[in-house]
Each structure stands twice: as C-alpha cells, then as structure tokens.
Amino acid sequence: MSQHARRQRPEADPFTERTPRVVAARHLTRRQGRDKAGRFLVEGAQAVREALAWQGGEVHELFVTVTAAERNAELLQTADQAGIRISEVTDKAAASLSETVTPQGLIAVCDAVPQPLESALQGTPRLVAVLYGVSDPGNAGTVTRVADAAGADAVIFAGDTVDPHNGKCVRASTGSLFHVPIARSRDAAEVFAACRQAGLKLVAADGHAKDDLVEASAKGELTQPTAWVFGSEAHGLPDDVVAKLDTSLKVPMYGAAESLNLATAAAVCLYASVRDQRNLS
Amino acid sequence: MSQHARRQRPEADPFTERTPRVVAARHLTRRQGRDKAGRFLVEGAQAVREALAWQGGEVHELFVTVTAAERNAELLQTADQAGIRISEVTDKAAASLSETVTPQGLIAVCDAVPQPLESALQGTPRLVAVLYGVSDPGNAGTVTRVADAAGADAVIFAGDTVDPHNGKCVRASTGSLFHVPIARSRDAAEVFAACRQAGLKLVAADGHAKDDLVEASAKGELTQPTAWVFGSEAHGLPDDVVAKLDTSLKVPMYGAAESLNLATAAAVCLYASVRDQRNLS
Numbered sequence: 001m002s003q004h005a006r007r008q009r010p011e012a013d014p015f016t017e018r019t020p021r022v023v024a025a026r027h028l029t030r031r032q033g034r035d036k037a038g039r040f041l042v043e044g045a046q047a048v049r050e051a052l053a054w055q056g057g058e059v060h061e062l063f064v065t066v067t068a069a070e071r072n073a074e075l076l077q078t079a080d081q082a083g084i085r086i087s088e089v090t091d092k093a094a095a096s097l098s099e100t101v102t103p104q105g106l107i108a109v110c111d112a113v114p115q116p117l118e119s120a121l122q123g124t125p126r127l128v129a130v131l132y133g134v135s136d137p138g139n140a141g142t143v144t145r146v147a148d149a150a151g152a153d154a155v156i157f158a159g160d161t162v163d164p165h166n167g168k169c170v171r172a173s174t175g176s177l178f179h180v181p182i183a184r185s186r187d188a189a190e191v192f193a194a195c196r197q198a199g200l201k202l203v204a205a206d207g208h209a210k211d212d213l214v215e216a217s218a219k220g221e222l223t224q225p226t227a228w229v230f231g232s233e234a235h236g237l238p239d240d241v242v243a244k245l246d247t248s249l250k251v252p253m254y255g256a257a258e259s260l261n262l263a264t265a266a267a268v269c270l271y272a273s274v275r276d277q278r279n280l281s
Numbered sequence: 282m283s284q285h286a287r288r289q290r291p292e293a294d295p296f297t298e299r300t301p302r303v304v305a306a307r308h309l310t311r312r313q314g315r316d317k318a319g320r321f322l323v324e325g326a327q328a329v330r331e332a333l334a335w336q337g338g339e340v341h342e343l344f345v346t347v348t349a350a351e352r353n354a355e356l357l358q359t360a361d362q363a364g365i366r367i368s369e370v371t372d373k374a375a376a377s378l379s380e381t382v383t384p385q386g387l388i389a390v391c392d393a394v395p396q397p398l399e400s401a402l403q404g405t406p407r408l409v410a411v412l413y414g415v416s417d418p419g420n421a422g423t424v425t426r427v428a429d430a431a432g433a434d435a436v437i438f439a440g441d442t443v444d445p446h447n448g449k450c451v452r453a454s455t456g457s458l459f460h461v462p463i464a465r466s467r468d469a470a471e472v473f474a475a476c477r478q479a480g481l482k483l484v485a486a487d488g489h490a491k492d493d494l495v496e497a498s499a500k501g502e503l504t505q506p507t508a509w510v511f512g513s514e515a516h517g518l519p520d521d522v523v524a525k526l527d528t529s530l531k532v533p534m535y536g537a538a539e540s541l542n543l544a545t546a547a548a549v550c551l552y553a554s555v556r557d558q559r560n561l562s
Contacts, residue, residue: 179537255461257427
C-alpha cells in the first residue's frame with residue numbers, strides 16, 4: 001500500500017492519532033458524531049470490501065497501517081482506482097479508530113446506510129424485519145444478517161433501537177448492512193404506517209402471544225407479505241406496541257426452554273415466512 | 282442465607298480462596314478437573330435453580346457470598362431443605378470460582394450432565410442435534426438452548442467439540458443443559474451408528490450442500506426422524522464426515538449474505554424439521 005499512500009502524500013509520515021483527519025474520523029466512533037456527519041466507520045478487510053462494492057453510498061477515505069496494507073494490497077488497489085483517498089496511519093491511530101479488542105488496521109469512512117422509509121419499502125416488499133427498542137448492537141447486527149439471508153426487502157431500526165452504525169452492529173451484520181435496504185425512525189407509528197402503506201401485515205414476534213407460528217403456517221397464514229416486529233431480548237415488545245400491530249405470533253417452545261434469544265427467534269420467524277411465501281409461488 | 286451457613290458451620294468465617302473445599306472446586310473451572318471429578322460448576326441464580334430441579338444428577342454443594350445470600354434466600358432454603366451443604370465464601374473466593382466478568386456470588390457443584398449415548402437416544406427419538414467439532418462454547422450452549430426449545434430428544438457433543446460444562450456453554454444454554462438429554466463421544470462413528478440404530482436419518486447442515494431445506498420441506502423430506510449434524514462456525518463439517526451421513530442440506534441464502542451463524546442456522550434447521558413432523562401428525 002505504501003505506494004498508494006506515497007502517490008497521494010509523497011513524503012508524508014504516517015498519520016498519528018493527533019492528525020486532524022484522524023481526529024475528525026474519531027468523532028465517528030460516537031453516535032452523535034455519526035449523526036452529525038452522516039458518515040460512519042467500517043473496519044476490517046471483509047467489511048471494507050463490502051463497503052467498496054456498495055451501490056447505496058460512498059466510501060470517502062481509507063486509513064491503513066503498514067502491516068494491514070501489506071495484507072490487503074488488492075483491496076487498496078481497488079480503492080485507489082476508485083479515486084478514494086488512502087492514508088497510512090500509525091498502529092496507535094488505527095487503534096484510536098477501532099472499537100475492537102484487536103484492531104484490524106484498516107478503516108473506511110463511509111456514508112451512513114439508512115435511506116428514507118418510503119425508499120426502503122418501495123415496490124412490493126414481501127418480507128421486512130422491524131427492530132423496536134433493540135438496544136444490543138450484536139443482536140441488531142445478527143438480525144440484519146438473518147434478514148439478508150432470508151431475502152428480506154428491508155430492515156427498519158425503529159423507536160429507541162441501537163444505531164445501525166454502532167461498531168458491534170456493523171461487525172455482527174458481516175456486510176449485510178450494505179446488502180439489504182436499511183431505514184430508521186424514532187417514530188414507531190410512522191414506521192408501522194409506512195409498512196401498512198406498502199401492503200405489509202404487521203406481525204409482532206411475541207413470546208407471550210396466544211398463537212404460534214407453526215400453527216399459523218399450517219393454516220396458511222404466513223404466505224402474506226409480512227413485516228415481523230422484534231423487541232428487545234430483555235423486555236420483548238411493550239403491550240401498547242403489540243396492540244398497534246395486526247397480529248402476534250410466538251415461536252412455540254416444545255421443550256422446557258423459556259425462550260430463544262432474539263437472533264435465533266428472528267431466524268425461525270423470517271424463514272417460516274419465506275418458506276411459506278416461496279412454496280406458494 | 283447466613284442463617285443457613287450458621288446452621289451448618291455455626292461460628293465459622295467465610296471460606297476464602299485458599300480453603301481446601303474452594304481449592305478443590307476451583308479444579309472444576311478446567312476441563313481436566315471436571316473430567317476427573319465428573320462434576321462441574323454452575324453459577325448464578327437461574328442456573329442453580331435449574332440444577333436443583335434437575336432429575337438427572339445431584340447438586341453436591343453450594344458456595345455463596347453474603348450479598349448473594351441476601352438476594353437468594355428462597356433458593357438457599359430449597360437447597361437447605363434438600364440437604365445440600367451451603368457454605369459462605371468471600372467475594373474473592375466466589376470470583377476464583379467464576380468464569381464471568383461480574384461474578385454472581387452463587388456457585389453450585391453439580392454432577393456432570395452427559396449420559397451414555399444409548400440412554401440419551403432411548404425410545405424413539407424424532408429430533409436430535411449433533412455438534413461435531415464445535416469449539417466455541419457460546420455457540421454450543423445456544424444450539425443446546427435452541428434444541429431444547431424445538432423439543433429435541435437429545436443433544437450430542439461429538440468429536441472434538443467443546444466440553445458442555447464449559448462456563449460459557451452453561452451460561453449460553455440458559456438451563457437447557459438440564460432439560461434435554463446430553464451425551465458426548467469423541468468417536469463420531471460411534472455417534473452416527475447410535476443415531477442410525479435409533480432410527481434417525483443423519484442430515485448434515487452444510488452451507489455448501491446442493492439441496493436446501495426449504496425445497497426438502499416442500500417435497501416432504503423433513504418429516505422423518507432426523508439427527509441434524511452441525512459443524513464449527515469457522516470450518517463447517519469436514520467432507521469426510523459429510524460423506525458418512527445420509528444427506529446434506531443447506532439453509533438457502535436468498536439475499537446476499539454468505540452464511541448464517543451456527544445458532545441461527547441450527548434454529549432454522551431444527552424448527553423446519555419440527556414444523557414438518559408436527560404438521561404431519
């Protein structure tokens with residue numbers, strides 16, 4: 001990579017954690033900074049590769065350590081050819097931009113992923129995941145990955161849900177944040193209205209629901225275009241939210257387990273819908 | 282709790298990390314120690330409650346800090362009535378028995394959970410989860426929880442899979458280790474033979490399989506009694522293991538995600554089987 005860095009900054013020393021551009025990027029490790037800039041940080045080779053291939057926004061610059069540059073020559077060439085500014089940074093500077101225990105030495109500054117609700121729900125969506133009040137970023141990212149795998153049309157971060165750009169959420173999504181349209185809104189009523197407008201049935205995934213999805217599937221009730229609404233792992237969905245939706249279904253517990261964790265429950269719900277929708281067509 | 286401790290050791294000081302019984306229990310934080318003793322440690326109120334209710338083995342003793350005793354008076358009364366030795370320990374001693382960042386101050390010494398393969402597979406099992414070469418304890422515990430939720434008849438830790446008594450595995454199982462029969466064997470051939478003997482079809486959950494489970498479900502192929510075999514998250518199942526099984530199925534990826542993580546994939550597989558088996562009957 002040093003050749004790329006040199007091409008842009010011929011005789012410069014690596015950026016340190018005090019270099020203004022690194023300081024500016026470090027603001028993106030906090031939600032407030034990300035919201036203000038409309039940008040976020042993406043770390044590691046796989047995630048940066050996904051960001052570079054993403055059609056929904058731009059990568060604005062790359063920071064890379066000497067060691068990471070040697071490991072990722074091809075990736076940096078791709079970025080360089082796309083005209084993306086690449087800067088060599090010290091290990092300490094890279095660590096200051098990282099939220100992981102073992103910094104990867106490769107960080108991209110990238111446009112925020114959410115798009116307007118109407119845009120994320122355009123066309124005739126058949127399967128959507130709505131996260132409501134999900135505070136754990138790992139869970140939110142894993143559900144995004146599952147939604148992508150199930151071919152969902154969108155993932156919506158609603159109400160007081162974690163920022164999709166949170167470093168742990170980005171990592172847990174393993175690139176899916178760049179694959180599936182993402183929207184967010186603090187106003188859950190607006191989200192539910194937009195889903196209905198798009199022809200989606202709003203189904204609460206609720207461990208306390210009377211009906212379960214295996215029975216619902218047997219009755220042919222899962223073939224409709226559906227927005228599954230998932231609550232926090234600790235508290236589930238509040239009653240007043242469940243009351244606003246069209247129906248509630250639980251994942252049946254056939255053994256003695258009290259519940260599933262959020263990501264595994266979401267996997268069962270989303271694949272139950274996709275299975276019935278696909279076997280119909 | 283101090284009343285219980287007093288009942289057994291009227292004027293004793295709390296055990297420290299150097300008290301022989303605590304030292305002996307600390308050997309159980311390592312696999313070698315657990316294998317030798319045939320016992321393991323269970324930490325926290327929920328897990329200890331499950332251990333006390335367990336029919337498959339015994340709780341031999343409880344260690345508790347003053348603070349944890351105050352929070353868990355009822356639980357300690359239950360244990361005391363069951364004749365279980367309860368000893369007050371210092372915070373430091375409790376921490377020395379804990380594998381968590383925030384020790385819970387309540388630890389039980391409990392019989393190992395695995396039973397012989399033949400016993401775990403007795404009767405006419407319809408759904409079994411086999412873990413082969415799963416090294417991450419959190420994944421193994423979460424799959425055990427999912428298998429319990431899906432009403433699986435047994436979970437088998439096969440080959441070079443993590444010890445089910447690993448602290449992280451116990452925590453991730455959220456009690457399911459005590460609900461569903463557990464067996465383990467390093468000899469995978471023995472596990473596969475026992476599953477066949479019990480009338481189970483051996484299905485590899487393999488991301489590289491030609492066929493997917495949604496198609497298999499549509500063709501009615503998931504109604505048979507099935508042992509799903511899951512490999513490690515990093516490497517999946519080795520080809521020579523897949524070759525020994527009856528068939529392979531993948532969870533279909535409808536979007537751009539490359540894969541699901543092990544626990545979410547297992548949730549989709551196990552619930553696909555249980556759904557088809559239950560809608561049949």
